[in-house]
Amino acid sequence: MARTQGSHSEITGPRVEAAALRLFARHGFAAVSMRQIAGEVGLQAGALYNYTPDKQSLLFGLMKGHMDSLLDARAQADKGGDPVARLEHFTRFHIRFHLERPDAVFISYMELRNLTPENFEVIEGLRRRYEDELEGILREGAAAGLFDVADTKVATLAVIAMLTGVTTWYRQEGRLTVPEVETIYWDMVRKAVAA
Amino acid sequence: MARTQGSHSEITGPRVEAAALRLFARHGFAAVSMRQIAGEVGLQAGALYNYTPDKQSLLFGLMKGHMDSLLDARAQADKGGDPVARLEHFTRFHIRFHLERPDAVFISYMELRNLTPENFEVIEGLRRRYEDELEGILREGAAAGLFDVADTKVATLAVIAMLTGVTTWYRQEGRLTVPEVETIYWDMVRKAVAA
DNA sequence: GTCTATAAGTAGATAGAC
């Protein structure tokens, strides 16, 4: 159990990521310096390079981790059932998941342009896989005559934009609980795609 | 008509703004240097300060100009009528206006955090005034029994988020024209708030 | 693993010549 004084790698690594996440979300990737991140953790700038090869990798790791956990959670959560039930489930899942991680959501939508082209492709691919989940539900429901959407792909993007928008205004101290918000949005989604 | 060689202020000023708009939208405010902007216009960095007192004012001017022109255009465009007609009009106006200015839209949503607190308050105030336009329509329609929304404020923000999302995927060379896109979204908005 | 020190380059903004 005894450790040499500086050997904090297992705890320091996550603290670096947490500090970067918070600062990138608040001020933007380009506006945050490695010194600021280090300062937040109580390190000198040079020490950060024990945890990341460079600043870009730090950003990519945060975004990749977010998308992976989104897809994992979604895979675990989809219980199947009829398209209407699946759509309600997707709606509530999306809102809950995104409201639980405002900083990661913010970064994943705002910092795409600061990724290298290769890293951008990876994140875009994961994002498309998530969109495909919803598109599959809408397509299945439309085929069964349960939904009426003029354009499945556009409807998919419209619903996701509407739901993700909740992160821009929701405050925990506000007048609505998360389940209440879920219900309000589900009511609108349900009607928007209804036959 | 004859001018001294360097006297291009009337034409150079707008070119500086246009270059800043384009570069801020592509790479982000913090990632763009005054030297890059100057280079785009064919100037040296120092010459930019004939057109803006500093970089922050350049950003604020772009965002303020965008919001002013949004509110102006909206004021000109609202023809009145019953709530359903006004809502359709708002929907089509919002999509058209935003698709015509992708760079300004992008900046106005992404660079809020790079404004000084005072400048942020100004832009936020204008944004709220625009939201109030839609909220008024929804409230009027709900009172008349034409709409059924569980929460008018949330519905306002949900509709705006859905509509603005069109700017993230629409491409002029794509398979849909702007009027087609307007109709697809109007169909969803109409149903989402329907009684 | 963290430190100090440093390399090599860029940032916003200003001064003064023309």
Next chain:
DNA sequence: GTCTATCTACTTATAGAC
């Protein structure tokens, strides 16, 4: 109005001591 030159400060990243 634009240029060159410059100030001051800050940037990412690395080297080597401990």
